[in-house]
Amino acid sequence: MAEPLLALKEVGHSFGGLSVLRSVTFDVPEGGIIGLIGPNGSGKTTLFNIVTGYIRPLAGTVTYRGAVLGRDTIQQRGLQGLVRTFQTPQVFEQMTVLENVMVGCTKLTRTTMLQDLLRTPAARGQMREIRDRAEAACERFHLTALRDLPAASLTAGQRRILEIARAVAGEPRLLLLDEPSSGLNVQEIDDLRDWIVRLNQEGITILLVSHDMGLMTVARTVHTLYFGEIIASGDMAAIQRDPRVREVYLGV
């Protein structure tokens, strides 16, 4: 069997004695869409924070492309192609839509402070590349009409798309989406689902956290997290039939 892109092994974490994750083990195969569902407080966002380096787990290991992510910083993980979005979209409010996307492209280029201060030809070249990539991404995500507006003026749905466009512009290998459908209307959720499928077809592996059962049907495998433990795994149809999941979600 091929090596998974991301593997969590017996990951555990607690906050001040309160255990939030207990021995969580699952794989994210390259090219897959893996879903993670669970009620509020089940540990989904903590798990995301551990994978992306915002929190160091107290137990277990996270392996990415065959190497254990130990003390790697958030930035180093990002450079390796691990990019996330946030439960509440984090756009750079005072910057324009285009500039937001440009920030997502900065990691694909390299300049030194001195080159930037002196505006050397190399620095200008890199900046041109950043702009070209960002413009292409805006075009793709239908943000061109909004590109010169400050991000603060966008609606919740537009912010979600901007956040995804910004993440994708940096050419991620594994995209982690945290509750991407919250705050969106039905039409926007449909569009979001299309985007997830399309990006996946282009080769981006996706780890999706949500408690939106409808959106979750895009995932090939879904893990159900309940009080820090995985209580069920399988495709969405199987999950919905699972008696423990039904008990947790529906109280039956």
Next chain:
Amino acid sequence: MNPRTLLWLATGLVVWAVLPFIVPRYMADLLVFTGIYTVAGLGIGLLLGHCGIVNLAQATFYGLGAYASAYCTVMMGLPSVVGFLVGAVISMALAYVIGRPILRLTGYFLALGTLALSAIASALFFEWDWLTGGTLGIGGIPKLDLFGFLLDRPSRYYFFVWIVAFACMAVARNLVDSRTGLMLRAMRDSSTAAAALSVDLQALRTRVFVVCALFGSLAGSLFAHHASFVSTQSFTVDRSISFLLIPVIGGATSIPGIVVGALFVTFLPELLSKLGDIHQILFGLALVAVVVLMPEGLVGAFGKLRTRLAKRGSGHG
């Protein structure tokens, strides 16, 4: 460039060129100080407007530049360019060494950290009189000599200082427009999201702090060669505060705003002092008025006014 901008630019250039010859000597002197303060204020503006960092330590680097120039030229008899370089190197090294630990702090704590740095430096300038001359200071700093052309009058030094200031403004503009500038603003708006996009917050903050110190030191060396005399009074915490006021008043994200802020802190106290003892209170009131009524600084307020007038104009047309 459209003809109107060109016209404005040409007019500005002419005014700039004739200004030191038509104003009284004391005003030419103030204009030199405006240039010096613009250089120091640019660094503070980059930190405040583009990184969201309040730096209350600029008088430290201003002092280092001034003392380096004074010591190298007066005590050691070295050419003035050595003083500029020594000041710059020491300031940048200090900013790097001190910046790495204190830039881990954020918000008020960071501001207090830089304030402490300024207080310590100001005490050391006073205590280390073998180096700084203490309260007696170091006098007799030579005027700058540019290829045989002695910059011994405010009207002459004015041109040199302002050319340096314009060069610094160009460098600051480059930084703002660059890849680094993008990452700085991202970090200011949301450090969490910037980190997720692989922006190295710590390294960037330290580097901009070092650039800020370089501007501070450069301004200090310019000051030493203008005043011919440096002493501890010029590098106190008060001076750090007035440097911070420059971007706050002018508009922290705007580079021309720094010039406006520098004009404000050099000219207004001087003009108000003609009104007698009340001038400090009036300066304080003017300051509060700008900060409260124009949170984006004078340049930001002017921009808003123009947009409003333009809207009204088009509404009637």
